[in-house]
Amino acid sequence: MRYSRYLLTTLKETPADAEIASHQLMLRAGMIRKVAAGIYNYLPFGLRAIRKVEQIVREEMERAGALEILMPMVVPAELWQESGRWEQYGRELLRLQDRKDTGFCLGPTHEEVVTDVVRNTVRSYRQLPLNLYQIQTKFRDEIRPRFGLMRGREFIMKDAYSFDLDEAEADMAYEKMFQAYRRIFERCGLKFRAVEADTGNIGGSSSHEFMVLAESGEDAIVSCDLCAYAANVEKAELLPASMAASKPAEALRRVATPGQRSVEEITSFLGITPQQLVKTLILQTDEGESVAVLLRGDRELNAIKLCRLLGCSEVSLADEEVVQRETGAPSGFAGPVGLRLRLLADHEVAAMADFVAGANAEDTHYLGVNLQRDVVLENFADLRLAGAGDPCPRCEGRLESWRGIEVGHVFKLGTKYSEALGATVLDDQGRERVLFMGCYGIGIGRTVASAIEQNHDKNGIVFPLPIAPFQVLITVVNPKEQDVMQAAEVLYGELQALEVEVLLDDRDERPGSKFKDADLLGIPLRLTVGSRGLKEQAVELQRRSNGERSLLPLAEAASQLAGIVRQALS
RNA sequence: CGGGAUGUAGCGCAGUCUGGUAGCGCACCUGCUUCGGGAGCAGGGGGCCGGAGGUUCAAAUCCUCUCAUCCCGACCA
Numbered sequence: 035m036r037y038s039r040y041l042l043t044t045l046k047e048t049p050a051d052a053e054i055a056s057h058q059l060m061l062r063a064g065m066i067r068k069v070a071a072g073i074y075n076y077l078p079f080g081l082r083a084i085r086k087v088e089q090i091v092r093e094e095m096e097r098a099g100a101l102e103i104l105m106p107m108v109v110p111a112e113l114w115q116e117s118g119r120w121e122q123y124g125r126e127l128l129r130l131q132d133r134k135d136t137g138f139c140l141g142p143t144h145e146e147v148v149t150d151v152v153r154n155t156v157r158s159y160r161q162l163p164l165n166l167y168q169i170q171t172k173f174r175d176e177i178r179p180r181f182g183l184m185r186g187r188e189f190i191m192k193d194a195y196s197f198d199l200d201e202a203e204a205d206m207a208y209e210k211m212f213q214a215y216r217r218i219f220e221r222c223g224l225k226f227r228a229v230e231a232d233t234g235n236i237g238g239s240s241s242h243e244f245m246v247l248a249e250s251g252e253d254a255i256v257s258c259d260l261c262a263y264a265a266n267v268e269k270a271e272l273l274p275a276s277m278a279a280s281k282p283a284e285a286l287r288r289v290a291t292p293g294q295r296s297v298e299e300i301t302s303f304l305g306i307t308p309q310q311l312v313k314t315l316i317l318q319t320d321e322g323e324s325v326a327v328l329l330r331g332d333r334e335l336n337a338i339k340l341c342r343l344l345g346c347s348e349v350s351l352a353d354e355e356v357v358q359r360e361t362g363a364p365s366g367f368a369g370p371v372g373l374r375l376r377l378l379a380d381h382e383v384a385a386m387a388d389f390v391a392g393a394n395a396e397d398t399h400y401l402g403v404n405l406q407r408d409v410v411l412e413n414f415a416d417l418r419l420a421g422a423g424d425p426c427p428r429c430e431g432r433l434e435s436w437r438g439i440e441v442g443h444v445f446k447l448g449t450k451y452s453e454a455l456g457a458t459v460l461d462d463q464g465r466e467r468v469l470f471m472g473c474y475g476i477g478i479g480r481t482v483a484s485a486i487e488q489n490h491d492k493n494g495i496v497f498p499l500p501i502a503p504f505q506v507l508i509t510v511v512n513p514k515e516q517d518v519m520q521a522a523e524v525l526y527g528e529l530q531a532l533e534v535e536v537l538l539d540d541r542d543e544r545p546g547s548k549f550k551d552a553d554l555l556g557i558p559l560r561l562t563v564g565s566r567g568l569k570e571q572a573v574e575l576q577r578r579s580n581g582e583r584s585l586l587p588l589a590e591a592a593s594q595l596a597g598i599v600r601q602a603l604s
Numbered sequence: 605c606g607g608g609a610u611g612u613a614g615c616g617c618a619g620u621c622u623g624g625u626a627g628c629g630c631a632c633c634u635g636c637u638u639c640g641g642g643a644g645c646a647g648g649g650g651g652c653c654g655g656a657g658g659u660u661c662a663a664a665u666c667c668u669c670u671c672a673u674c675c676c677g678a679c680c681a
Contacts, residue, residue, distance in 0.1 A: 047616045546641040
């Protein structure tokens, strides 16, 4: 491709509404342009990177035996009503009506549609195992789209769905996809981890997320420093501490704490540490039930664990009115002593003695609280958010914490959708069997964005070669000098003949601008063709990754570069 | 949905307080010079100042409403 004929407008200045590096760089490098909140145009340079990732995904899906299909983006409400998700899914599902007032939605995921495909086409166990995938535009009306392609409302996703006769075979399909995912992200040149994850809205029995490690990641993950355990903090388990509870030594007594509500305020007012305090959270479920949860002062609630325990789908902090009604005090003074509310405590609280807690009266706390003596507790449970330094639930190790970008997610679905939609086959005994499903997603745009997040410097993008829009950039220092331009043209032709993807910067621009653009665009290999080198019959090769420069003889440059590219892709 | 902020040329911004011819830098077009790390000079094109009402002789500027965008939180495969 000739730059002079290409649509690639770079920006010197960073657009004001881009926060993170990948978003800023994708805008500056002319990869994407915003159309509306969370909705983007993919310009030629950006689309090439997208297509690279798609191609890698395709190759690995095919290798794993999956078959490509394409389902519609507009899906009839009927199908979603069959699975029950029309009501469940919430406002993220963009619902719309056609001229006859028939309900549709923009597909945010395609379990219903693919299950419909299978129930209509698969009759026999002989057609199994089956794995269907597509690469398609999805729409989710996110509450807060942000960070460019990282969290768009419209986004490109690869979604695959496996169908098997029984659970054991479904497990094998899951494992196959798991391995395919490892290969995909390795080929994309990403540093990532597969972590245990919550299944959320999709449902099913177990799942793993593939997390690209990056400071800007929206997810927190923990991993063991000794064993292979790694999990999203939403999911990360914490076992009851083995140490025995300390013995009560103090008597229960009230103390005035005027205006001291937050953990910070109380601990500094009383001169204690947050570890000596128990905080009492008053929570409400989506079904209207109120419940109190006890946590050590420096810990945070994991709402997902609590939901799982209570069997509800949402909990939120109770508002002031409810707190006043349930505890008899304004918020900030709730405590477990004498509280007439369903009361749960995190395991860790079991080991605490003589702690401080609210007294359910305004401006008052208790000192010397001891659970066994002073409190009526329903149960202990794993309720807090895991963090760095916590013990590993699988071994003797300690957890480390990281930020991650979720680029892939694999789920074991069981029969949730096949049962609801009646996707069955006849087995070798002629019996009707409900299919076991799995589903497997990859955010294509997000993968490109996270690759940039992980591979950039102050000058611009540093594309990993396998997903770079072009492999080689030829910078023609002065295209007006005939011999220079001619040498560049010859190289360009040779590289193309060797099937190297090359962008020829033949623009009539000053060299400085071209070099700056080259750094910004992040094409891995840059050849500089100028009169200076040509005097020696040489061109300069510079690698974007480490800035290393070397001179190549003009006659051998193309074949050497083709060799470098081939090696990088193998 | 709660809190905060911002909408002026493709991008970054000034002008708004104190109403009076819509500006600057980058980008874009023309010409000349320049040419190995974002050149210089000269000339030029491009704006319903987010939208709708209102106040006023006069509104980018004041008032009301509205829409959009961004940040924090809640939320989220």
